[in-house]
Amino acid sequence: MKNQILRMLTGTLAFLASGVALADELNMRVGVTDISRQVYDLHMTIFYICVAIGVVVFSVLFWSVFQHRKSKGAVAATFHDSTKLELAWTIVPTLILIVMAIPATQVLVAMYDTGGEDMNIEVRGYQWKWQYKYLDEDYNNSFSFFSNLATPKSQIVNRSAKTDTYLLEVDEHLRIPINRKVRFLVTSEDVIHAWWVPDFGIKRDAVPGMLNELWAIVEEPGIYRGQCTELCGKDHGFMPIVVEAMPEAEFDAWYATKVTSEVVRQESMSKTFTHDELMVQGEVIYGTYCSSCHMANGEGVPPVFPAIAKSPVALGPRDDHLSLVINGVSGSAMQAFGKQLDAVQLASVVHYQRHAFGNDVGDISQPQDVINLFNGQ
Amino acid sequence: MSEVIHADHHDDHAHGPAKGMLRWLYTTNHKDIGTLYLWFSFAMFLIGGAMALVIRTELFQPGLQFIEPEFFNQMTTNHGLIMVFGAIMPAFVGLANWLIPMQVGAPDMALPRMNNLSFWILPFAFSMMISTLFMEGGGPNFGWTFYAPLSTTYAPDSVTYFIFAVHLMGASSIMGSINIIATILNMRAPGMTLMKMPMFVWTWLITAYLLIAVMPVLAGAVTMMLFDIHFNTSFFNAAGGGDPVMFQHIFWFFGHPEVYIMILPAFGIVSHIIPTFARKQLFGYTSMVYAVASIAFLSFIVWAHHMFTVGMPLAGQLFFMYSTMLIAVPTGVKVFNWIATMWRGSMTFETPMLFAIAFVVLFTIGGLSGIMLAITPADYQYHDTYFVVAHFHYVLVPGALFSIIAAVYFWIPKWTGKMYDESLGKLHFWLSFVGVNVTFFPQHFSGLAGMPRRIPDYALQFADFNMISSVGAFIFGFSQVFFLYVLIKTIRSGAPAKARSWEGAKGLEWTLPSPAPYHSFTYPPEVKSEEVHG
Ligand code: HEM
Ligand SMILES: [Cu+2]
Ligand SMILES: [Cu+2]
Numbered sequence: 057m058k059n060q061i062l063r064m065l066t067g068t069l070a071f072l073a074s075g076v077a078l079a080d081e082l083n084m085r086v087g088v089t090d091i092s093r094q095v096y097d098l099h100m101t102i103f104y105i106c107v108a109i110g111v112v113v114f115s116v117l118f119w120s121v122f123q124h125r126k127s128k129g130a131v132a133a134t135f136h137d138s139t140k141l142e143l144a145w146t147i148v149p150t151l152i153l154i155v156m157a158i159p160a161t162q163v164l165v166a167m168y169d170t171g172g173e174d175m176n177i178e179v180r181g182y183q184w185k186w187q188y189k190y191l192d193e194d195y196n197n198s199f200s201f202f203s204n205l206a207t208p209k210s211q212i213v214n215r216s217a218k219t220d221t222y223l224l225e226v227d228e229h230l231r232i233p234i235n236r237k238v239r240f241l242v243t244s245e246d247v248i249h250a251w252w253v254p255d256f257g258i259k260r261d262a263v264p265g266m267l268n269e270l271w272a273i274v275e276e277p278g279i280y281r282g283q284c285t286e287l288c289g290k291d292h293g294f295m296p297i298v299v300e301a302m303p304e305a306e307f308d309a310w311y312a313t314k315v316t317s318e319v320v321r322q323e324s325m326s327k328t329f330t331h332d333e334l335m336v337q338g339e340v341i342y343g344t345y346c347s348s349c350h351m352a353n354g355e356g357v358p359p360v361f362p363a364i365a366k367s368p369v370a371l372g373p374r375d376d377h378l379s380l381v382i383n384g385v386s387g388s389a390m391q392a393f394g395k396q397l398d399a400v401q402l403a404s405v406v407h408y409q410r411h412a413f414g415n416d417v418g419d420i421s422q423p424q425d426v427i428n429l430f431n432g433q
Numbered sequence: 434m435s436e437v438i439h440a441d442h443h444d445d446h447a448h449g450p451a452k453g454m455l456r457w458l459y460t461t462n463h464k465d466i467g468t469l470y471l472w473f474s475f476a477m478f479l480i481g482g483a484m485a486l487v488i489r490t491e492l493f494q495p496g497l498q499f500i501e502p503e504f505f506n507q508m509t510t511n512h513g514l515i516m517v518f519g520a521i522m523p524a525f526v527g528l529a530n531w532l533i534p535m536q537v538g539a540p541d542m543a544l545p546r547m548n549n550l551s552f553w554i555l556p557f558a559f560s561m562m563i564s565t566l567f568m569e570g571g572g573p574n575f576g577w578t579f580y581a582p583l584s585t586t587y588a589p590d591s592v593t594y595f596i597f598a599v600h601l602m603g604a605s606s607i608m609g610s611i612n613i614i615a616t617i618l619n620m621r622a623p624g625m626t627l628m629k630m631p632m633f634v635w636t637w638l639i640t641a642y643l644l645i646a647v648m649p650v651l652a653g654a655v656t657m658m659l660f661d662i663h664f665n666t667s668f669f670n671a672a673g674g675g676d677p678v679m680f681q682h683i684f685w686f687f688g689h690p691e692v693y694i695m696i697l698p699a700f701g702i703v704s705h706i707i708p709t710f711a712r713k714q715l716f717g718y719t720s721m722v723y724a725v726a727s728i729a730f731l732s733f734i735v736w737a738h739h740m741f742t743v744g745m746p747l748a749g750q751l752f753f754m755y756s757t758m759l760i761a762v763p764t765g766v767k768v769f770n771w772i773a774t775m776w777r778g779s780m781t782f783e784t785p786m787l788f789a790i791a792f793v794v795l796f797t798i799g800g801l802s803g804i805m806l807a808i809t810p811a812d813y814q815y816h817d818t819y820f821v822v823a824h825f826h827y828v829l830v831p832g833a834l835f836s837i838i839a840a841v842y843f844w845i846p847k848w849t850g851k852m853y854d855e856s857l858g859k860l861h862f863w864l865s866f867v868g869v870n871v872t873f874f875p876q877h878f879s880g881l882a883g884m885p886r887r888i889p890d891y892a893l894q895f896a897d898f899n900m901i902s903s904v905g906a907f908i909f910g911f912s913q914v915f916f917l918y919v920l921i922k923t924i925r926s927g928a929p930a931k932a933r934s935w936e937g938a939k940g941l942e943w944t945l946p947s948p949a950p951y952h953s954f955t956y957p958p959e960v961k962s963e964e965v966h967g
Contacts, residue, residue, distance in 0.1 A: 116772055116776070133713060146762060211496070223890060248582075290502050293502065
């Protein structure tokens with residue numbers, strides 16, 4: 057408690073000092089791209105102009121408030137009109153606005169200079185995570201992954217101490233090379249989200265059915281964090297964006313291993329797994345993708361999110377269970393996971409649900425079963 | 434016109450309210466209905482305010498302490514909807530009811546029965562909306578801007594009730610506006626030409642046209658939502674060939690004029706209070722009228738400044754950036770004219786004047802952050818962060834709301850015949866002033882530092898500012914409960930007020946006794962030049 061009060065006091069002080077010196081924590085970040093610096097400069101220019109206007113206007117106002125008081129014996133003048141003044145305070149602000157509009161237009165035009173990119177990444181918003189897909193010229197080498205919040209629930213509900221990157225950490229960073237023009241194609245799978253990395257000076261809505269373009273040339277290696285900025289439902293506050301900018305050579309090496317493991321992943325589709333293997337993988341996937349609604353103990357939050365324990369679906373025919381998870385339940389929060397998870401992941405999570413939380417159906421789900429279902433459709 | 438009414442009814446018409454509670458249900462009197470609107474909006478203000486305190490309580494510290502994210506979203510949504518449609522708008526309609534007939538020299542509103550209906554719709558609309566919070570699946574949770582498809586395909590079942598409630602509010606607003614326009618255009622006392630009308634009347638005339646223009650657009654938007662939800666259309670559903678961005682265009686075509694609907698009558702109020710306490714005529718009446726008209730016109734062509742990040746083509750972005758910046762010009766003209774009115778006046782600082790001066794200062798701060806937001810490339814960094822929250826609260830709380838409070842202090846002697854207690858009024862002012870700034874000023878910084886809006890939990894670097902904001906919110910909330918006390922005390926035991934309750938007050942309403950008679954002007958008054966501002 058004492059700490060909090062101290063923090064509040066320092067906060068108040070910082071807040072008071074802020075008018076004088078705009079420290080980093082109080083102001084827009086300068087960022088690490090040419091565009092973000094231009095945006096920052098523009099922001100500061102406009103800000104200073106606004107402060108200047110404010111100072112002038114408020115000085116006149118307060119001068120009047122202190123001088124023209126009845127208690128000081130002020131007698132009211134009778135003037136009430138002046139075409140000259142009206143014209144002046146219409147024209148002068150217009151000119152100031154034109155002065156503001158010129159740099160604003162220049163920066164905006166620069167931001168719209170897409171094209172000439174070195175690589176493309178599709179950014180796809182989901183309730184409540186991001187999917188990044190590296191679009192390779194050779195389509196087979198394109199790979200993708202999800203980036204989920206990695207802050208443990210225990211920190212959120214205050215059962216363990218919060219780390220520095222509280223709510224700003226994900227299980228897998230989006231990696232990009234520095235000094236190359238990376239184009240982001242932003243879209244969404246369900247509702248509208250918005251993808252924002254303050255240090256790059258870019259933000260764009262992820263709208264279902266639309267592909268928005270953004271780009272960045274990052275100049276310094278580092279880890280840059282942002283958040284979803286369009287209300288997208290329950291966990292809108294819990295879908296951060298973490299981008300890791302890497303030196304070119306390092307990035308290329310990482311990219312190569314990703315492409316190799318993509319080949320391995322494709323091959324694993326035709327493998328047959330044992331019960332234990334499926335349970336291990338399944339538990340991980342359940343924890344990442346399902347437990348936010350169906351809960352870690354499988355009890356769900358009835359009636360909104362049904363339990364998996366003793367669920368008629370989990371105890372019923374296997375293929376029905378698989379199809380439900382693949383296709384989702386339209387008009388409900390249960391999404392079509394067929395688009396997010398691959399056959400191995402789908403098979404293992406369904407197998408897990410059928411053999412955990414006291415369920416024990418005794419059958420087995422293999423990637424091939426999932427592929428058969430896909431092909432059957 | 435007024436004379437005819439008088440001649441017909443003189444002998445059989447009791448000049449006082451009916452007895453009993455049913456008076457309020459059946460009343461067609463502009464003052465009774467004005468009172469109903471004002472108390473209703475005050476009740477909504479307290480409910481919406483309680484929701485804001487729930488939000489600020491959860492945001493006091495990082496982590497989830499009190500409520501779940503799902504409920505948090507319901508609170509932000511309902512807070513916004515209730516404050517906009519339940520508190521600010523009905524309060525202005527209440528003031529219009531009380532003041533317009535008195536200010537134009539009429540006995541009552543032009544369409545008294547419709548007046549009754551337009552009020553009594555509201556309690557039903559809001560009961561319905563608030564009841565959704567208790568339904569299975571919860572109430573609206575998609576923000577006061579209810580962007581599709583979050584508000585359609587992904588919405589809780591209760592969204593249908595929400596749609597119906599919005600329809601009712603729209604119907605009420607349209608009826609109210611028709612009534613106001615009819616009153617202003619037909620019931621003015623002889624000699625009160627348009628350019629002699631009081632500013633409050635002018636601003637409401639223009640606001641009423643804005644309402645008639647945009648409420649049907651809102652009704653269209655929610656109807657399309659209804660069809661998407663229940664009849665399998667795909668207006669806003671990309672999978673069916675619809676366009677979620679179209680929803681935003683339609684919404685903001687309503688929404689931006691809507692924000693001016695919430696500020697133009699405030700401009701009117703302030704244009705009465707400042708001249709009164711500066712004991713000096715309003716400066717630049719004519720240009721004030723033209724400024725309001727141009728703001729109203731411009732408000733139709735700036736809507737997409739709320740959508741700079743949806744991915745419009747460059748030409749669109751530039752157009753909306755320039756038009757938005759342009760709207761600052763007439764807004765500036767208003768501010769400069771108020772200051773010129775104060776300049777070399779003989780000012781005293783009673784409570785209404787304090788609120789009015791705070792209005793000018795803090796509204797200007799909101800206008801300046803508005804200009805920053807209009808700068809598209811910078812708006813990418815501000816959009817949907819707390820910087821926007823700070824901006825619109827500066828224009829709405831010390832803007833619209835302060836003007837309403839100022840109006841209540843200013844005209845309550847006329848309404849009740851009693852004077853409020855000046856020292857309590859001043860205390861209320863200073864508490865509100867401190868509260869509002871402590872709450873919203875730090876939000877500029879948390880926004881710039883990168884805190885998104887509408888989140889129930891936040892990263893650690895935003896903790897200090899949020900804590901300060903929450904403290905401010907409680908100060909502000911408490912001071913409005915105190916306002917209730919001041920009001921009740923005034924009504925019960927205020928000192929008797931004079932007909933012209935303020936030394937410098939001008940206008941027909943001050944020629945009536947305090948409290949004003951039940952039927953304001955049964956004979957059309959003479960419009961003497963000393964009662965006219967312009
Ligand atoms: C100088 C005049 C003004 C300018 C240039 C201006 C500009 C803007 C801009 C560009 C935005 C969008 C920011 C964003 O979402 O990124 C905005 C938001 C907003 N403004 Fe203003 N504004 C002005 C005055 C007002 C007034 C008078 C009001 C109401 C009384 C108002 C109420 C709002 C509201 C409610 C929002 C946020 C809506 C939402 O997203 O929930 N503004 N303003
Ligand atoms: Cu979101
Ligand atoms: Cu707007």
